[in-house]
Amino acid sequence: MDNFLTQFNAISPIDWFAMIAGIVGVYLSIKERILAWPLFILCYAAYVYISLRGNYYAFGAMNVIFVFVAAYGWLKWSKSSSESGGEIRISHLAPTHLWIVAAFICVGTLGLGWLLESTGEARLPYYDAFATTCALSAQWMLSRKYIENWIFWILADMVYLSFFFNDRIWPSVILFIAFIFLAIKGWIEWKAIIKETA
Secondary structure, X not given: OXXXXXXXXXXXXXXXXXXXXXXXXXXXXHOOOOOHHHHHHHHHHHXXXXXXXXOOHHHHHHHXXXXXXXXXXXXXXXXXXXXXXOOOOOEOOOHHHHHHHHHHHHHHHHHHHHHHHHXXXXXXXXXXXXXXXXXXXXXXXXXXXXXXXXXXXXXXXXXXXXXXXXXXXXXXXXXXXXXHHHXXXXXXXXXHHHHHHO
């Protein structure tokens, strides 16, 4: 118990900041609030530092990309809310797009995993690559309000949860547990919205 408290007290403020920004951002995205996107940008920027500190290079690179994807999502959602009749509605991903996403994840996992492994410094390169490609796919789907984004977030978050649990980075463990529960909540709420609007 003393060891846990020592680890807990040694946690960096940036870890706590990333946790809070991430949880609030996901909650607001479930509720389709545009404020989610600036919070995502802050969370992802914090996780660039956190991931590089832990030698999870694909995760770090993904968070750099996520800053730009979040800016795209912010722009997309703000445009749709300002244009009459142009609002993005929650919907399902088309089956052809689902196959493209699956191919992207397979190729990305193998290619990025091999690249990370070849550096000799990355930890768990193929798991990192799989989670990264799932999360990139989920982030793109979220910006388009495809309900399947929640499934891909759960897959990615489970891998990241195991990373941070192994490294004993407790705010990130709490964050990714919360992310998994919020993704389940997002799936349930968005499914209900799709049924109501059908």
